[in-house]
Amino acid sequence: MSGQMKGQTSDDAQLAACAGQLLRDLRAARPLVQSITNFVSMDIAANALLAVGASPAMVHAPEETGEFTPRVDALVVNVGTLSKDSAHAMEQAATTARVHGRPWLLDPVAAGALTFRDETIQRLLRHRPSIIRGNASEIMAVARAAGLTRNEAAPRGVDSAHTTQEAEALAVRLARHCFCAIVATGAVDVVTDGERVLRVANGSPLMPRVTALGCSMSAVMGAYLAVAADPFEAAFGATALYGVAGELAAAKAQGPGSLRVAFLDTLYSIAPEDVANNLRMG
């Protein structure tokens, strides 16, 4: 599909081709993605899904999710601005997704920082997410909540206090423990299903300066769940897209305001070949 890149191994070239093909498939399928997400990210998550070619649905009320979730292609649950009510809605949607065999992704925003949040995340884990995506500190905190470590180095807020290199070993163990794919995003993004580990080195240091860009990545990763062969492939495909699109957009941006604009434009206009040709495995 894509020619082999300079300096790429044949494995890398195959991965690059796969990332390109997944984007092609996503646009053809136009999957319906339900997103129960925080108030900060609703706008950018819906815009990212539309830009990439998916159909977003921000249905989040317990009154509606029981009827809605069975018919979506994927569900994304993001605990960003958690409350008692939204925690209830998230658990109900996750249960419904599991019962009806819909794939779902958990974005454990600020895991490790607050008791109520960690308890909610622990309950959500019982419903078997297909992917857990967070920054390095969040993934380490989920591993801690799952009893895999006693490391107490929690971040103060929502920004990561760790690198993904520090999180990688725990991410692999968490993937095995939860039978799911794990994505820890950072300067280098780590994608693992407990057996395989991929590292994507694209992106830009300007990306964390745009609020909820990571949340929107989770939403788009949900769309990939609808077209990929398995959660690991979906996790890799969306990580590759975000890394490459973020890098291309940052090259045109003067700061976080114009990066957000250029990023949505890029999600819309990027060709599958662009993803394949610009991918840099770490």
Add this chain to the structure above:
Amino acid sequence: MSGQMKGQTSDDAQLAACAGQLLRDLRAARPLVQSITNFVSMDIAANALLAVGASPAMVHAPEETGEFTPRVDALVVNVGTLSKDSAHAMEQAATTARVHGRPWLLDPVAAGALTFRDETIQRLLRHRPSIIRGNASEIMAVARAAGLTRNEAAPRGVDSAHTTQEAEALAVRLARHCFCAIVATGAVDVVTDGERVLRVANGSPLMPRVTALGCSMSAVMGAYLAVAADPFEAAFGATALYGVAGELAAAKAQGPGSLRVAFLDTLYSIAPEDVANNLRMG
């Protein structure tokens, strides 16, 4: 007011002049528009109202709306991210608007997709909206909820599964049934009060790629209710503005991110003559 456009009939020229004059009146009046809308659209709805020259108020709590609604120029109710609490607030606001003679607009987002939503929409219809604005599928679903058809072709999510041509006949019947104006937006926008039917052919296929742009159109249409002679004229004026502004903005955009930016700029800077001179009746 506006010179006759090439190929326009004199009726079309009159309509174009009317659309221009309504924008002029709106900017002079600076109407106060209360918007009870979904979490995805709050930002763009408020920004669109400010850009066009109206004053937005996103007051939505039952504790406040009883006191606030009687003094606004128009109310807009959008069921996008519905919940039990927001449905209650919407009904209270709609009742207050009716009792105090304030015009109000209903945006039935995702009508036909979910039981709780359709029941809420049915209750809201009792309070006599001045305008109902939605995409083709939503308008058809409201007609079904009102008992005008048994067609069950509901969309899966929030995106339309029908063209406005398919919805037009039902839109006319719904307008007669509800004694209000109906706007079905799509590639060609249909505006009707049950007697008259206008079709606006402006716009851009990029517009549905910006989330909540339709919701923001409903908010701006609320502002037109405050200055137009009747709901039909308000519906037409806002439809004309959105079609022309969207088309002009899309000509400058590289994708949905820059379209949103250019669109808000255009709402702010567009001259009444620009609306009149670029309008294309379908």
Add this chain to the structure above:
Amino acid sequence: MSGQMKGQTSDDAQLAACAGQLLRDLRAARPLVQSITNFVSMDIAANALLAVGASPAMVHAPEETGEFTPRVDALVVNVGTLSKDSAHAMEQAATTARVHGRPWLLDPVAAGALTFRDETIQRLLRHRPSIIRGNASEIMAVARAAGLTRNEAAPRGVDSAHTTQEAEALAVRLARHCFCAIVATGAVDVVTDGERVLRVANGSPLMPRVTALGCSMSAVMGAYLAVAADPFEAAFGATALYGVAGELAAAKAQGPGSLRVAFLDTLYSIAPEDVANNLRMG
């Protein structure tokens, strides 16, 4: 630090240097700012905090704020889209901030317009905010709620019906009454702690056309509370930054859409010297 500006007095030059230094300190400290704000402003408030170099946390649930607020550098409470639940969360967070000695800022959006809102604001005032920031009408309404005047000229909605010149005398009395700093924003921004009064004449008439830009200013002012010597200095520093950055951004903007983008870019890229050199005291 900064050379003396043309026509500046030595006092003004000192103020300009101070405003520049505060921005430098803020970026070095990267303060964690909790923001309980309205749904319209969450996105732009978080983006402004990230752009300027602070760490935003939009934690707002009563289930979490008791545990979270004691460890933040500052708290910002904005009553924009008030409800019974959010009023409860705001009071709890303000109590916690007071008890734990965390500085906090009150943004009394639409004060004077609605009974429930004014009662909530009165209860919040008991918890001693360090700064109250609003437009002229809002500051006058808070002064009225505090019993300092009987003037009943309330605005209808969220937009100011007064100039800051009209509000200045009341702002000074309110600062003395509440033992805090007051900022009344408008064409000329007034900053006072009841003893000192500063007027910042930067900014652009296009700024009020961007929704929640004032709310985002309150969020950023919260970040300044974490690094300034006292609330008055924090109030002045953030007011200077917003005036200068808004003016520079407006010079590049074609309307409110591009102003928002350029403004976030400017918050990110503006040098402390740019703030100092472009500041115009009124």
